[in-house]
Amino acid sequence: SYDYIVVGSGPGGGPLAADLARAGYSTLLIEAGGDEGDNPTYADIMNFNEAANDETTRWDFWVKHSDDPARDLKFKHTTWDTGEGTFYVGLDPPEGAKLLGIQYPRAAVLGGCAMHNAGVCSMPADDDWNIVVNKTGDTSWSAENMRKYLKKIEKNEYLPPGDEAHGYDGWLATSVADNSWAKNDSLPGTRMLRKLAKLTGQDPDKAADLVNRDINEVGENVDETTSFYNMVTHATSKGKRSSPNNHIRATLADPAKYPLTVKLHTLVTRVLFDNATLKAGSTPRAIGVEVMDGASLYKADPKHVPGTKGPVSQIFASREVIVSGGAFNSPQILKLSGIGPAAELTKFNIPVVKDLPGVGENLGDNYEGSLLAMGSAPVESGLITLLFRTPSAPTKKRNIYTWCGAFSFEGFWPGFPTYHGPTQYTCAMVHMAPKSQAGSVNLVSADPQDKPDINFRFFERHGDQDLRELVEAANLLRQAFNAAGEPAAPFVEKHPCNGDTDQLCTDELQTEYFKLQAYSHHATSTCAIGGDEEEMAVLDSKFRVRGVEGLRVVDASAFPVVPGAFPSCPTMMLSAKAAEDILADAKKKKKKT
Numbered sequence: 001s002y003d004y005i006v007v008g009s010g011p012g013g014g015p016l017a018a019d020l021a022r023a024g025y026s027t028l029l030i031e032a033g034g035d036e037g038d039n040p041t042y043a044d045i046m047n048f049n050e051a052a053n054d055e056t057t058r059w060d061f062w063v064k065h066s067d068d069p070a071r072d073l074k075f076k077h078t079t080w081d082t083g084e085g086t087f088y089v090g091l092d093p094p095e096g097a098k099l100l101g102i103q104y105p106r107a108a109v110l111g112g113c114a115m116h117n118a119g120v121c122s123m124p125a126d127d128d129w130n131i132v133v134n135k136t137g138d139t140s141w142s143a144e145n146m147r148k149y150l151k152k153i154e155k156n157e158y159l160p161p162g163d164e165a166h167g168y169d170g171w172l173a174t175s176v177a178d179n180s181w182a183k184n185d186s187l188p189g190t191r192m193l194r195k196l197a198k199l200t201g202q203d204p205d206k207a208a209d210l211v212n213r214d215i216n217e218v219g220e221n222v223d224e225t226t227s228f229y230n231m232v233t234h235a236t237s238k239g240k241r242s243s244p245n246n247h248i249r250a251t252l253a254d255p256a257k258y259p260l261t262v263k264l265h266t267l268v269t270r271v272l273f274d275n276a277t278l279k280a281g282s283t284p285r286a287i288g289v290e291v292m293d294g295a296s297l298y299k300a301d302p303k304h305v306p307g308t309k310g311p312v313s314q315i316f317a318s319r320e321v322i323v324s325g326g327a328f329n330s331p332q333i334l335k336l337s338g339i340g341p342a343a344e345l346t347k348f349n350i351p352v353v354k355d356l357p358g359v360g361e362n363l364g365d366n367y368e369g370s371l372l373a374m375g376s377a378p379v380e381s382g383l384i385t386l387l388f389r390t391p392s393a394p395t396k397k398r399n400i401y402t403w404c405g406a407f408s409f410e411g412f413w414p415g416f417p418t419y420h421g422p423t424q425y426t427c428a429m430v431h432m433a434p435k436s437q438a439g440s441v442n443l444v445s446a447d448p449q450d451k452p453d454i455n456f457r458f459f460e461r462h463g464d465q466d467l468r469e470l471v472e473a474a475n476l477l478r479q480a481f482n483a484a485g486e487p488a489a490p491f492v493e494k495h496p497c498n499g500d501t502d503q504l505c506t507d508e509l510q511t512e513y514f515k516l517q518a519y520s521h522h523a524t525s526t527c528a529i530g531g532d533e534e535e536m537a538v539l540d541s542k543f544r545v546r547g548v549e550g551l552r553v554v555d556a557s558a559f560p561v562v563p564g565a566f567p568s569c570p571t572m573m574l575s576a577k578a579a580e581d582i583l584a585d586a587k588k589k590k591k592k593t
């Protein structure tokens with residue numbers, strides 16, 4: 001038995017387990033994957049695409065983008081199982097191929113998806129934190145207060161010490177790229193940068209300095225500021241990935257001081273409750289978890305061998321169980337444990353412990369799309385990172401995070417990305433603050449090895465508006481391409497408008513393109529924090545599962561709305577906050593006894 005059991009070692013659960021152990025509590029961290037911290041595919045941040053494709057850790061979720069199968073079949077990276085041990089990706093599958101869906105990779109490994117992601121570290125808009133204050137009245141969620149958690153975890157390697165907005169002694173290294181290329185006026189990329197400056201109301205002569213601006217700065221009207229920035233990554237300045245894996249390992253390195261135990265290759269199948277608390281009129285109390293031991297037991301793992309099971313056992317926690325399986329797995333674990341919409345649980349003969357209709361609902365994600373064009377010659381340039389607001393955005397806040405460079409990024413499928421040749425040039429776009437969070441994660445059975453059914457229902461609510469904003473962004477970015485000048489220009493666009501076949505690049509054509517081809521990889525909000533009066537609230541502001549004792553959810557599923565453009569660093573901040581909240585409760589309980 002342990003004081004705490006944490007399920008899942010990603011940005012939500014990993015740092016939390018380490019922090020609880022560092023506070024002296026015996027903590028068990030259970031992770032379905034292994035530890036690849038020393039594997040260069042994961043340790044070197046530049047290998048992020050290889051990492052996301054790697055079978056060692058990959059969990060494949062095959063998701064839907066809508067309730068309309070015919071619409072989803074038009075997604076050009078729809079993936080099929082050929083039955084011959086290979087995938088077919090595209091619109092014209094071979095006969096007999098079995099439809100899998102749209103790939104949504106996750107990493108089952110110590111450190112979670114922070115071990116295969118690109119490491120982009122970006123603060124959300126203040127409103128994305130403040131919404132929790134507005135919903136729950138808990139002022140500890142104010143953007144101002146949340147900054148202290150970045151300061152606590154960050155080991156900033158890109159600003160001189162003393163910057164009030166940042167931390168320098170934490171476990172999470174942050175760094176930026178060398179953007180000195182922008183000072184070279186003869187580069188095609190620099191000419192594009194200057195053009196983009198003009199298009200977005202910035203001074204072209206200041207662009208070479210602005211590309212070094214701190215994207216995680218604080219200040220007046222930051223969220224309304226259109227500007228170039230330097231992209232921050234959670235990696236060291238030497239290119240080594242920094243993630244919860246580092247914090248966990250550093251904690252394990254001193255077992256005499258920190259009582260942390262990590263159990264790898266273990267699938268948590270459900271949360272256990274004290275039977276005495278399951279009677280009518282009592283509040284159910286979580287007392288532990290049931291686990292199945294073994295690697296590759298979950299069917300999202302491409303290495304899973306059908307029919308394989310592992311020995312099942314029970315592990316107990318004297319204080320609390322914390323579920324941190326991520327936006328797909330946390331709601332699945334809760335539902336398998338009897339916490340979720342009663343009708344869905346009953347359908348699968350799962351005894352209802354607590355009827356909570358919000359579990360697995362409210363799934364949100366940023367819409368992503370890209371403008372890809374082929375130059376006439378390779379485009380010499382570094383990355384241009386720009387945050388801007390498109391004209392029809394309903395608030396004054398910037399709504400697009402874009403990064404442009406000589407790469408291609410068109411979403412996810414087995415073997416992504418496509419290399420289009422040395423002249424490829426892309427502006428990748430993250431559309432922030434999506435106005436629809438109508439997605440869901442639903443059980444397909446009561447079998448914990450099964451993957452759930454995941455449907456994002458893209459553009460279901462206010463979709464026309466979000467699509468308009470994406471088209472506006474593409475129209476603006478397109479104007480910068482040919483500013484590159486010869487020999488890089490002229491460019492032939494591949495999408496959203498296909499320069500080889502489309503006579504006219506209309507807004508209608510682009511709207512249709514983004515509606516069918518948008519993709520995403522920042523899923524959140526399926527066990528959302530909400531106010532006492534909100535029927536769909538799953539958690540209170542202290543991460544406690546409503547109506548249950550001894551159980552919290554701490555990961556990206558707790559955010560009521562998608563936090564800004566990139567959720568990894570915000571989730572690690574949320575984790576640090578959860579540790580503080582849990583330890584404060586533990587202190588209170590100690591005083592009482």
Ligand SMILES: Cc1cc2nc3c(=O)[nH]c(=O)nc-3n(C[C@H](O)[C@H](O)[C@H](O)COP(=O)(O)OP(=O)(O)OC[C@H]3O[C@@H](n4cnc5c(N)ncnc54)[C@H](O)[C@@H]3O)c2cc1C
Pocket residue numbers: 007008009010011012013030031032033052104105106107108109110111112113114116117118119120121122266267268269324325326327329330333521522523555556557565566567568569571
């Ligand atoms: C390809 C890709 C690239 C990305 N790039 C970026 C980026 O550059 N910047 C950014 O900010 N965000 C990025 N993200 C998103 C970001 O990494 C996630 O939002 C973040 O990792 C979420 O953290 P989490 O703790 O909620 O979940 P996860 O990171 O998914 O961690 C959950 C952990 O729980 C484990 N687990 C799940 N179920 C069980 C179970 N039943 N038993 C035991 N263990 C279990 C999993 O194995 C996993 O390790 C990317 C995501 C992907 C997929």
